[in-house]
Amino acid sequence: MQARSEETRTRILRQAVGLFAGQGYDATGVAQICQAARVSKGAFYHHFESKQAVFMNLLEDWLKSVSADLKATLQEAPNVIEGLLSMAGRARSIFSDADGQLSIVLEFWAQARRDPEIWRRAIEPFHMYREMFSSIVQQGIGEGSLRPVEPALVAQALVSLAVGVIMQAVFDPKAAEWDQVMQGTMKLLIEGIGRH
Amino acid sequence: MQARSEETRTRILRQAVGLFAGQGYDATGVAQICQAARVSKGAFYHHFESKQAVFMNLLEDWLKSVSADLKATLQEAPNVIEGLLSMAGRARSIFSDADGQLSIVLEFWAQARRDPEIWRRAIEPFHMYREMFSSIVQQGIGEGSLRPVEPALVAQALVSLAVGVIMQAVFDPKAAEWDQVMQGTMKLLIEGIGRH
Numbered sequence: 001m002q003a004r005s006e007e008t009r010t011r012i013l014r015q016a017v018g019l020f021a022g023q024g025y026d027a028t029g030v031a032q033i034c035q036a037a038r039v040s041k042g043a044f045y046h047h048f049e050s051k052q053a054v055f056m057n058l059l060e061d062w063l064k065s066v067s068a069d070l071k072a073t074l075q076e077a078p079n080v081i082e083g084l085l086s087m088a089g090r091a092r093s094i095f096s097d098a099d100g101q102l103s104i105v106l107e108f109w110a111q112a113r114r115d116p117e118i119w120r121r122a123i124e125p126f127h128m129y130r131e132m133f134s135s136i137v138q139q140g141i142g143e144g145s146l147r148p149v150e151p152a153l154v155a156q157a158l159v160s161l162a163v164g165v166i167m168q169a170v171f172d173p174k175a176a177e178w179d180q181v182m183q184g185t186m187k188l189l190i191e192g193i194g195r196h
Numbered sequence: 197m198q199a200r201s202e203e204t205r206t207r208i209l210r211q212a213v214g215l216f217a218g219q220g221y222d223a224t225g226v227a228q229i230c231q232a233a234r235v236s237k238g239a240f241y242h243h244f245e246s247k248q249a250v251f252m253n254l255l256e257d258w259l260k261s262v263s264a265d266l267k268a269t270l271q272e273a274p275n276v277i278e279g280l281l282s283m284a285g286r287a288r289s290i291f292s293d294a295d296g297q298l299s300i301v302l303e304f305w306a307q308a309r310r311d312p313e314i315w316r317r318a319i320e321p322f323h324m325y326r327e328m329f330s331s332i333v334q335q336g337i338g339e340g341s342l343r344p345v346e347p348a349l350v351a352q353a354l355v356s357l358a359v360g361v362i363m364q365a366v367f368d369p370k371a372a373e374w375d376q377v378m379q380g381t382m383k384l385l386i387e388g389i390g391r392h
Binding site for chain 1: 235267290305318319322323330345346349350352353355356357358360361363364367368374377380381387388389
């Protein structure tokens with residue numbers, strides 16, 4: 001039963017991604033998600049409270065896999081500066097994977113502004129990433145591979161840069177090869193804080 | 197007559213800013229803007245095609261004053277690296293000035309996605325700033341105050357960083373002193389590309 005329930009949840013999420021990306025978050029209803037995933041409304045509401053909950057789960061699953069990927073990349077590196085540079089290299093493929101789904105984020109955020117609880121969960125990843133990078137930078141200063149920069153400020157710069165690239169990719173997808181921009185600009189910032 | 201017409205236009209824009217910021221872009225109608233500005237609908241449509249046109253004008257006026265400010269700052273500096281650092285200093289006050297109006301940008305963009313013409317004009321500033329910074333960086337490499345970095349990539353990093361900070365300030369205004377984050381992260385990036 002456990003396995004079947006998990007399979008249902010996964011099927012709902014997978015169909016929802018397709019519908020959100022294809023026709024927009026706004027235009028997609030719970031009934032349509034149920035139909036595409038071949039589940040009853042009862043089964044849907046057993047797993048998710050609402051359409052927003054589906055979206056939050058998609059976002060959180062994606063962010064979990066991104067931070068697991070980044071942490072594994074760091075652990076394989078000989079030191080923090082090399083680790084950060086490898087993470088910038090990974091950013092490119094992570095970014096390409098997410099490409100089709102980025103445009104939904106803007107629509108979701110515009111909606112989330114009206115719901116304080118969803119809003120709180122939507123901004124939580126920013127905090128998590130700032131803290132994660134802040135402690136990585138602290139480690140890099142300790143081991144001597146980074147200059148004695150301010151960890152919180154560097155973390156803020158890395159997160160802001162990523163958010164800025166993602167936003168431009170959403171607004172203006174054809175203006176650049178955004179995965180390359182992500183990798184190149186991250187590398188530029190990271191090299192700037194390394195010991196020369 | 198010229199002066200009076202200009203005064204009417206300014207009054208419409210000023211009242212529209214207040215309404216957009218106070219109750220949101222979506223919730224504000226042309227009739228309400230006319231009432232607040234004490235102008236007839238005829239006078240309104242003499243100056244602006246639509247509510248979106250009012251918003252585009254506000255955005256364009258603001259961006260014009262920002263780039264004029266940045267260019268003047270650069271011209272007063274002895275070289276490009278000092279100029280970029282002074283620009284980062286200015287970014288802070290520019291950012292504080294705009295603070296109350298930032299939240300409208302998200303709402304506007306979410307709407308603009310459905311109108312190709314508005315969309316085209318909404319992404320135009322990104323291109324303009326990328327080109328402006330690309331040529332500034334080129335100048336800095338030429339004079340020797342910057343390392344031989346790739347101008348387009350540095351421009352992309354500067355614009356992405358600014359967009360990322362602005363977006364986080366919109367999403368999560370209380371999480372940081374965003375004007376200080378803008379100045380500090382810009383400084384970090386710029387110092388990284390200077391000759392050491």
